[in-house]
Amino acid sequence: MFSKVVRPVRTLIEAITSEDAPQRLALGVALGMVVGLVPKGNLTAVVLLGLALSVRASLAAVVGAAGLFSVLGVWLDPLAHHLGLRVLTQTWLQPVGARLYDLPLFPWTGLNNTVVFGSLMLGLALFWPVYHLTAYGCRRWRPWLVDRLGKYRVREALVLVEAAPPRRMR
Amino acid sequence: MSGWIRWSYVLPRLAVVGLFLGLVWWRLDAWVRRGLVAAGQRVAGAKVEIGSVDTRVLNPEVRLRHLCVANRRDPMQNLFEADEVVLALDGDSLLRRKFVVRQGQARGLRFGTERATSGALDLRAEWGDTEPGGVAEALGQPVRDAVMRQVRQLGELLRTRATDQIERLESVRVFRQLAERWPAEFQRLEARLQSLRQQAQTLRERFQGNLDPKQLARHPKRLLEDPQALVQATAEAEDLYRQLADFRVEVTRLAEQLRADKEALQKAQERDLQSVAQLIPPQGVDPEGLSEYLLGPDVSRRVTTVLRWVRWARQHWPRLEESAPTERLRGVDVLFSGIRKRPDWVIEHLAIDGQGQMDDQVFRFRGTAKDLCSQPAWYGKPATVRIELAGNSVVEIEARIDRTSPSPRDHVVVRCPAIEQPPRLLGDPEGLALVVSPGHTRLDLVLDLAERELLGRLELRQEPVELVPRAEWLAGGPWSQELESALAQIRHVEATVEISGLIDRPRWRLTSNLGTQVAQAVNHGFRRLFEKHREELLALAGRRMADGLAQFDAHVVARQEQLARQFELTSAEIQGLRELVAQRTPRMGDALRDKLPSNLRLRF
Numbered sequence: 056m057f058s059k060v061v062r063p064v065r066t067l068i069e070a071i072t073s074e075d076a077p078q079r080l081a082l083g084v085a086l087g088m089v090v091g092l093v094p095k096g097n098l099t100a101v102v103l104l105g106l107a108l109s110v111r112a113s114l115a116a117v118v119g120a121a122g123l124f125s126v127l128g129v130w131l132d133p134l135a136h137h138l139g140l141r142v143l144t145q146t147w148l149q150p151v152g153a154r155l156y157d158l159p160l161f162p163w164t165g166l167n168n169t170v171v172f173g174s175l176m177l178g179l180a181l182f183w184p185v186y187h188l189t190a191y192g193c194r195r196w197r198p199w200l201v202d203r204l205g206k207y208r209v210r211e212a213l214v215l216v217e218a219a220p221p222r223r224m225r
Numbered sequence: 226m227s228g229w230i231r232w233s234y235v236l237p238r239l240a241v242v243g244l245f246l247g248l249v250w251w252r253l254d255a256w257v258r259r260g261l262v263a264a265g266q267r268v269a270g271a272k273v274e275i276g277s278v279d280t281r282v283l284n285p286e287v288r289l290r291h292l293c294v295a296n297r298r299d300p301m302q303n304l305f306e307a308d309e310v311v312l313a314l315d316g317d318s319l320l321r322r323k324f325v326v327r328q329g330q331a332r333g334l335r336f337g338t339e340r341a342t343s344g345a346l347d348l349r350a351e352w353g354d355t356e357p358g359g360v361a362e363a364l365g366q367p368v369r370d371a372v373m374r375q376v377r378q379l380g381e382l383l384r385t386r387a388t389d390q391i392e393r394l395e396s397v398r399v400f401r402q403l404a405e406r407w408p409a410e411f412q413r414l415e416a417r418l419q420s421l422r423q424q425a426q427t428l429r430e431r432f433q434g435n436l437d438p439k440q441l442a443r444h445p446k447r448l449l450e451d452p453q454a455l456v457q458a459t460a461e462a463e464d465l466y467r468q469l470a471d472f473r474v475e476v477t478r479l480a481e482q483l484r485a486d487k488e489a490l491q492k493a494q495e496r497d498l499q500s501v502a503q504l505i506p507p508q509g510v511d512p513e514g515l516s517e518y519l520l521g522p523d524v525s526r527r528v529t530t531v532l533r534w535v536r537w538a539r540q541h542w543p544r545l546e547e548s549a550p551t552e553r554l555r556g557v558d559v560l561f562s563g564i565r566k567r568p569d570w571v572i573e574h575l576a577i578d579g580q581g582q583m584d585d586q587v588f589r590f591r592g593t594a595k596d597l598c599s600q601p602a603w604y605g606k607p608a609t610v611r612i613e614l615a616g617n618s619v620v621e622i623e624a625r626i627d628r629t630s631p632s633p634r635d636h637v638v639v640r641c642p643a644i645e646q647p648p649r650l651l652g653d654p655e656g657l658a659l660v661v662s663p664g665h666t667r668l669d670l671v672l673d674l675a676e677r678e679l680l681g682r683l684e685l686r687q688e689p690v691e692l693v694p695r696a697e698w699l700a701g702g703p704w705s706q707e708l709e710s711a712l713a714q715i716r717h718v719e720a721t722v723e724i725s726g727l728i729d730r731p732r733w734r735l736t737s738n739l740g741t742q743v744a745q746a747v748n749h750g751f752r753r754l755f756e757k758h759r760e761e762l763l764a765l766a767g768r769r770m771a772d773g774l775a776q777f778d779a780h781v782v783a784r785q786e787q788l789a790r791q792f793e794l795t796s797a798e799i800q801g802l803r804e805l806v807a808q809r810t811p812r813m814g815d816a817l818r819d820k821l822p823s824n825l826r827l828r829f
Binding site for chain 2: 094105108109132135136139140143144148149150152153156157159160161162163167168169170171173
């Protein structure tokens with residue numbers, strides 16, 4: 056029971072302290088942000104989630120960022136709606152949109168919805184900034200974090216706790 | 226990093242996705258059920274319950290068992306329930322997120338069934354549509370009441386005996402006044418004469434008591450013992466004489482009054498005879514009113530039933546375009562230009578069967594519903610429902626429900642080729658009623674509704690038919706025979722009802738051959754009886770007046786003679802008194818002169 060709580064923490068620490076941690080972590084946060092911002096219940100959200108699970112990205116970062124940005128996404132709905140409405144009503148987009156909308160499955164993506172489209176655009180626009188900022192932060196703080204974790208043997212402690220046999224209830 | 230895709234990482238996750246798809250496959254029915262319940266509740270505004278759902282994906286089909294949709298206006302009742310609903314969906318439309326049912330079937334439909342638990346979703350929910358007032362229970366009731374009154378008045382008029390009507394004549398009233406006034410007048414005169422006589426007799430006694438001739442001869446001076454009384458008695462005697470003269474004048478005036486009264490009586494009698502002779506029979510019964518009176522309740526019940534169903538269907542017809550957007554899909558769905566708007570769901574063809582109840586009669590029905598959809602304005606075609614009811618009689622109902630424009634328009638056609646009719650009573654036996662023989666009636670009803678405005682026509686025809694009149698007040702009378710012979714000519718009954726007004730306040734106009742022919746018979750019979758009645762009244766009035774006048778004359782003559790006799794007696798009494806006073810007065814003078822001083826005697 057306790058190991059289930061400990062394992063994600065240990066995984067996150069390993070992700071942060073591993074050699075290629077900054078890229079994986081940054082990709083996970085950026086993808087999680089896009090997944091979190093887009094409203095659920097449509098094919099777009101499913102595809103984004105599938106993509107996030109398929110690439111070499113930190114799962115813990117994806118889940119954490121998706122949860123965080125799902126909450127933020129509700130607050131950003133008005134902005135996403137205005138953005139989506141502005142783009143979707145552009146004249147040049149109408150023939151393309153009409154053709155896409157007529158394709159099978161496309162209506163299930165919800166991309167003709169102002170909030171879905173707007174939040175996707177917002178997510179894509181923020182993808183690289185979030186990716187680079189997260190990667191930069193990781194590189195900057197990783198040595199300090201590795202040093203502290205090594206000094207206090209946190210990683211070993213977590214492994215031991217996780218490996219300890221569960222206590223039997225009498 | 227050997228590449229962006231980490232296959233060792235992806236493959237296990239693909240396995241997870243496969244498991245997820247398996248889970249979807251396994252739980253699909255439950256999810257579809259949950260989705261349908263949520264969508265149905267949004268549309269119905271009340272609880273939707275589905276017993277089980279069976280979904281096929283490859284050849285898309287949804288099979289629902291034990292579907293119950295609660296009535297949002299009466300949560301303890303179901304709007305409808307169905308044993309089984311099978312919907313074959315169009316796969317291509319499904320990929321485009323449109324639910325198009327090419328062929329559907331709803332079996333075991335029942336309406337208005339009771340629920341064990343409340344079907345209310347949220348007591349605070351406001352639907353905006355208020356329950357309009359009930360369809361008028363008594364269509365045409367005022368007209369029927371008016372005819373009932375007319376028929377009763379005619380009956381009462383004929384039932385009223387001529388002897389009762391005589392009492393209402395002017396001459397009878399005048400005669401009654403005279404018969405009361407003149408005896409009293411005679412009595413008053415006789416009493417007055419009696420009083421005069423008594424006064425005269427009293428006075429005579431006083432004179433005779435005080436002025437006895439023998440005593441007077443012997444003692445003349447006693448006359449002066451009470452001179453004041455003597456003077457007063459003399460004055461009273463003179464007054465009596467004057468009163469007698471006045472009485473004679475009054476008797477002369479009364480004779481003139483008697484002549485005037487008799488003239489007034491004769492004039493009243495002439496006027497009465499004239500008015501009775503000119504009596505116009507009442508208007509009679511209005512044919513349209515009579516049709517309404519006889520057929521109204523029956524036709525009203527049928528029209529009201531249909532209007533109730535139409536109103537019920539309208540009230541519960543889903544207002545899908547008003548339904549709130551789902552929480553999951555925020556924002557606005559932009560429809561790219563060039564794309565034809567299509568409704569979210571369409572039922573192109575739905576075969577239905579089930580059972581219902583109307584006027585305490587359970588009936589089975591089956592039919593089809595076509596082009597039901599969520600956004601009729603986008604679909605562009607009105608929904609049509611065709612139902613055939615199979616009970617004691619076959620009923621075909623066809624409804625076109627057009628919600629393609631902002632103002633709802635409905636067209637309803639009801640056809641009953643042969644409604645089995647038991648023997649029935651039209652009208653009210655207290656007024657006028659007809660017993661109709663059993664047979665078959667054909668009914669055709671066409672209704673058009675635009676918003677709440679109603680326009681329609683109902684046609685009823687029963688042939689052959691036999692009619693027998695029934696009215697308590699004309700049983701066995703000549704009018705009854707007249708009516709029976711007229712009704713024997715009627716071989717069919719047909720009625721046409723023009724319906725207009727509003728759905729919750731309908732108006733109608735009923736015309737029928739029955740009203741026309743019965744009114745003709747009733748009015749003809751009534752006129753004949755009225756003529757006879759008038760002649761009887763005239764004869765009776767003449768006789769009554771002649772007898773009355775003769776009695777009055779005899780009475781007046783007798784009382785006049787009696788008064789004359791009394792007058793003579795009183796006159797003689799007063800005359801005698803007057804002579805006595807005149808005879809005694811000179812002696813009184815002598816006696817008074819002797820009592821005067823000698824120097825004054827010469828003056829008397």
